[in-house]
Amino acid sequence: MANLINRRNFFKKTALPVTGIMMGSSISGLSGCQRSGAAMPASYDIMEEVMKYRKINSHEHVWPDVSPDALIDFSDRLGVEKLAISSIIPAGPGREANPQGFRACNDLVLKAMKKYPGRFLGQAFLNPVYGKESLEEIKRCIDQGMIGLKIYNQVKINDPLFYPVIEKLIDLKMVMLVHAHCGLGVGGYRPRYGNVQPNASIPEDFAMAAKRYPEAIFQYAHLHGGSDWEYACRVLKDYPNVYADLSGSNNEANTVNFALKHLGEDRLLFGSDGSYYQGIGTILSSDLNDAQRKKIFFDNFNNILRKSGNNVD
Amino acid sequence: MLIDINASTGHWPFQQMQNSSCNEILARMDRYGVDLSVVSNLNGIFYKNVQAANEELHEELMSDRRFKDRFFPFAIINPQYAGWRQDLDICVNKMGVRGIRLYPVYHDYELSDPSCIDLVKIARDMGLIVGFTFRMFDPRGPRHWMDTTIQWNLGDMIPVIQEVPDATYFFLNVVGNIFVLNESERALLKKTTVLIDTSGASLGNMGNAIATYGAGKFAFGTHTPILDYLTGLLRIESLRENEGGEAARDQLRSGNARKILGI
Numbered sequence: 001m002a003n004l005i006n007r008r009n010f011f012k013k014t015a016l017p018v019t020g021i022m023m024g025s026s027i028s029g030l031s032g033c034q035r036s037g038a039a040m041p042a043s044y045d046i047m048e049e050v051m052k053y054r055k056i057n058s059h060e061h062v063w064p065d066v067s068p069d070a071l072i073d074f075s076d077r078l079g080v081e082k083l084a085i086s087s088i089i090p091a092g093p094g095r096e097a098n099p100q101g102f103r104a105c106n107d108l109v110l111k112a113m114k115k116y117p118g119r120f121l122g123q124a125f126l127n128p129v130y131g132k133e134s135l136e137e138i139k140r141c142i143d144q145g146m147i148g149l150k151i152y153n154q155v156k157i158n159d160p161l162f163y164p165v166i167e168k169l170i171d172l173k174m175v176m177l178v179h180a181h182c183g184l185g186v187g188g189y190r191p192r193y194g195n196v197q198p199n200a201s202i203p204e205d206f207a208m209a210a211k212r213y214p215e216a217i218f219q220y221a222h223l224h225g226g227s228d229w230e231y232a233c234r235v236l237k238d239y240p241n242v243y244a245d246l247s248g249s250n251n252e253a254n255t256v257n258f259a260l261k262h263l264g265e266d267r268l269l270f271g272s273d274g275s276y277y278q279g280i281g282t283i284l285s286s287d288l289n290d291a292q293r294k295k296i297f298f299d300n301f302n303n304i305l306r307k308s309g310n311n312v313d
Numbered sequence: 314m315l316i317d318i319n320a321s322t323g324h325w326p327f328q329q330m331q332n333s334s335c336n337e338i339l340a341r342m343d344r345y346g347v348d349l350s351v352v353s354n355l356n357g358i359f360y361k362n363v364q365a366a367n368e369e370l371h372e373e374l375m376s377d378r379r380f381k382d383r384f385f386p387f388a389i390i391n392p393q394y395a396g397w398r399q400d401l402d403i404c405v406n407k408m409g410v411r412g413i414r415l416y417p418v419y420h421d422y423e424l425s426d427p428s429c430i431d432l433v434k435i436a437r438d439m440g441l442i443v444g445f446t447f448r449m450f451d452p453r454g455p456r457h458w459m460d461t462t463i464q465w466n467l468g469d470m471i472p473v474i475q476e477v478p479d480a481t482y483f484f485l486n487v488v489g490n491i492f493v494l495n496e497s498e499r500a501l502l503k504k505t506t507v508l509i510d511t512s513g514a515s516l517g518n519m520g521n522a523i524a525t526y527g528a529g530k531f532a533f534g535t536h537t538p539i540l541d542y543l544t545g546l547l548r549i550e551s552l553r554e555n556e557g558g559e560a561a562r563d564q565l566r567s568g569n570a571r572k573i574l575g576i
Contacts (some may be wrong), residue, residue, distance in 0.1 A: 044346035046543060046550045077551055183454030226453030230328075249514040250451040251541045254331055275517065277551070281544030285345075 049284055050079055054298040056121075056305075056312065057083040057279070059177060059221060059247040059271030064104075068112040072119060074276045082312055084271075084301070085109055086123040086150030086177070091199060097154050099133040102126050106141050113145060121310070122146035123177055127154045128161040138168055147310045148175040153200040157218070158208040166209065170216050173307040177219040177245070178206065182227040203235035210239035217241055217304060222273045224248030224282060229255045233262040240267070243300070247271030251278035256286035256296075265292045269301050314567040315546075316349045316574070317342070319446075319485045319510040319534030322370060323355030327457030328450075330355070333538040335373050335380050341542055342383065347533075348567070350384055351411070351444075351483075351574075357389030358419045358449070364400040371408040385574060387412045387444060391420040392428035398435075405439060411574060412442030412483070418463045419449075430476045437480040442573060444483040445470065447513065449539065464488050466515075471498050474505050481506045481573060486536045487513035491522060503527065508569055510534020511545035519548040520556035528561035532570045 057075065060083045062068050068085075075083060087105035089097040102125050109122045124141035126134040126149065138149070149169060155161050157178045169176055181200040206220055218241060223229045225248030236242045244263055246256060247270075259268055265288075272279040283296055305311045322333055332341055335352070342350060357366030367388045374380045388404035390397055390413045404410040413436055417424050424445075436443045448464035450456050466489025474482070478501070487509050494502060503526065509516075512534040516522050523531065535545050549565045552558065570576075 040348055041343040041346045044344070046345075046546050050547070050551070077553070078547075181454070184456065184458055226451055226455070228454040231454075249517075250453070250455060251514075251544050252451075252455060253538055253541045254329075257331075275514070277516075277519075277544045277547045278514070278541070281547045282541045284547075285541040285543040 046284070050280055053079070053293055055080040055270055055280075056298050056301045057272050058219065058269040058301045059245045059273045060085050061274070062087050062108055062112050064108060068115060068120070072116055074272075075119070078276060078280055082119055082121055084121040084123055084147065084177070085112060086125050088125050088150060088152045088179075091153045091197070097125070097127040097152070099127075099130050099137070102134075102137060103140075106137065106146075109146070110141070110144055121148075121305070121312075123148050123150040125150050125152065126165070128159070128165050129155060131161065131164055134165055135168060138165070138172075142172065142174075147305060147308065148177065151176055151178045151201075153179050153181075153197045156199055156205045157201040158205040158212070162209070166213050166216050170213060173217075174310075175217040175219050175243075175304050177221055180206065180221045180225075180227060180232070182229075182232045203232045206242050207235055207239055210242045214241055217307070218243065219269065220244040222246075222248035222271070223259060224250045224252070224255055224275070224278060225273060226250055230258060233259050237262045243267045243269055243304070245269040245271035245273075246282060246296070247273035247275060247279055249273075249275040249278055251275070251282045253285070256282050256288070260286070260288065260292070265295050266300055268296045270297045314349075314571070315347045315533060316351070316567045316570040317347050317535050317537070317545075318351045318483055318508060318532050318570050319444075319512055319545075320350040320352045320537050321355045321539075322352060322373065323357075323366065325355055325449075325539070326359055327460055328455075330538045332542075335384065336377065338537065339379065339383060341537065345542060345546070348383070349576075351387055351570075352384045353387040353389055353414045353444075357414075358416050362394065363389045363391045363420075364396070364403075367400065367404050367408065367410075385411045387414050387442070389414050389416065390432060391416075392426075392432040393420060393422050397432075401432075401435070401439075405441065410441070412436070412444055412481075414444040414446065414485075416446070418461050424465075424469065424473055430473070433473065433477045433480050437477055442481045442483055444485055445473075446485040446536075447487045447489070449486070466493055467491055467502070468493050468498065471501065474501055474507075478505060483507070484509045485512070485534060486510070486540070487515045489515060491515045492525060499526075503530070506573065508532040508573060510536070511548045511565065512536035512540055516548055519552055523552070523557050523561060528557050528564045529569055531565050532573075533566055 057080050062085050087108045089095050089101050105125045113120045113122050124146050126137050128134050178201050223244045223246050302311050354366040354370040357363040360366050388410040433443050452462040509531050535542050
């Protein structure tokens with residue numbers, strides 16, 4: 001059965017020589033199609049639509065063995081001005097996100113920011129199990145121009161270990177992009193099916209954190225990333241300080257429309273998380289007016305950045 | 314010209330579908346510049362007697378004269394169920410289907426099952442395209458607890474191609490690592506008459522996919538109404554000149570599909 005593409009390997013792939021062959025001749029019995037006189041559609045220039053909107057990508061990553069050049073290349077192709085990036089260590093055997101590890105991740109982000117000035121918005125990764133070192137790391141990264149945090153699956157966002165970190169980000173008026181899961185057996189939702197990432201934050205965890213800290217800014221990660229997006233939107237509906245980014249590979253047709261109805265046009269953020277085509281295609285194909293597209297592609301995240309003086313216009 | 318080789322009408326039992334009637338799909342086609350769509354009926358995945366779904370689609374297509382010139386119907390056939398050969402004959406000779414779509418996971422048989430291979434051979438002999446969809450829904454969160462977790466990758470298709478190398482295939486909503494094939498498998502795929510539609514998550518870098526398999530192996534597809542309508546098109550239209558440029562874009566928009574569909 002299929003192995004899902006690793007995001008790191010996707011960007012690592014290099015172009016191979018063109019070895020295309022032409023398709024074989026048409027199969028028998030399918031000729032003579034009657035197309036004359038049929039009403040034909042008007043032309044639609046999707047690239048004109050893509051390039052019409054300014055964009056800030058609210059969710060992307062850099063990896064130790066992959067150059068950030070690929071991210072810039074895809075962004076240029078699709079008219080994305082700036083990208084919020086982080087480097088992470090997923091929880092798992094042999095992958096402890098200790099201070100040495102999360103500092104190395106953040107150094108990678110700082111390196112990319114220096115290589116492409118003005119294109120990358122850095123998000124610091126940390127592990128609140130190491131409370132003192134995490135707070136020190138926030139200061140180190142913000143002092144060097146980062147604009148927020150990226151939290152992965154070491155500790156749930158509503159765990160008391162996170163309180164000092166959340167309180168620090170409230171002081172800084174910065175966003176916390178939090179890895180999110182909402183699926184069968186994942187992160188505690190319907191655990192009778194198994195528990196793939198026991199410390200991944202599920203929608204209810206976001207709701208608890210948002211209720212305790214209504215002045216904090218949370219970003220629910222990748223609504224298209226394999227979440228049960230209907231469930232997630234219904235849980236997050238009443239927590240206005242939780243935004244949802246629309247990144248991820250699972251570009252279902254109705255996600256954006258459903259999220260718009262439940263979360264509203266001011267709480268949705270464009271993002272890719274390795275899935276560039278889907279991040280844009282889902283927004284353009286949804287029932288959004290021009291003003292709503294502008295908000296989701298650019299203004300909503302820019303308004304978050306504005307709170308800390310890091311807005312890009 | 315733009316041809317969508319992966320569209321469906323009908324319902325999904327675990328999630329509300331929108332834009333899933335012929336009329337609604339046609340409205341989308343008109344809005345986004347799609348001339349023709351290959352269409353089958355999702356209900357055939359879930360009916361035990363799938364022929365009822367083929368009949369539903371046929372009746373819907375006959376209900377509006379605009380549909381005749383904009384849709385290519387494909388039938389869903391279950392080679393495990395009584396009377397399928399007769400169903401196939403009716404679908405081809407009375408309903409005018411241009412191909413078939415098989416759903417072994419949902420109809421509970423293996424790709425390697427002799428009945429599956431027989432059906433592919435019969436389709437080949439009748440000049441029909443054979444469509445395999447690598448997955449219908451993401452098996453992670455969005456999947457219903459009664460739905461399957463099984464999805465295929467290109468490697469899973471190799472034994473079928475080896476058994477029937479001269480059939481004509483559509484591989485739809487392709488997921489998994491498309492670079493997983495070894496050299497001999499890749500050579501076999503290149504020799505086979507197959508189109509991979511552009512809806513699948515595997516195509517994270519369309520330029521790399523074309524560089525590996527050639528522009529002749531891909532065609533525009535949406536996987537509508539399940540996936541969004543435009544991502545498959547964006548993969549094509551954002552190709553750069555050094556990735557095949559306008560010539561490749563034309564092949565993917567409609568050139569390859571027209572060749573296979575005999576238009």
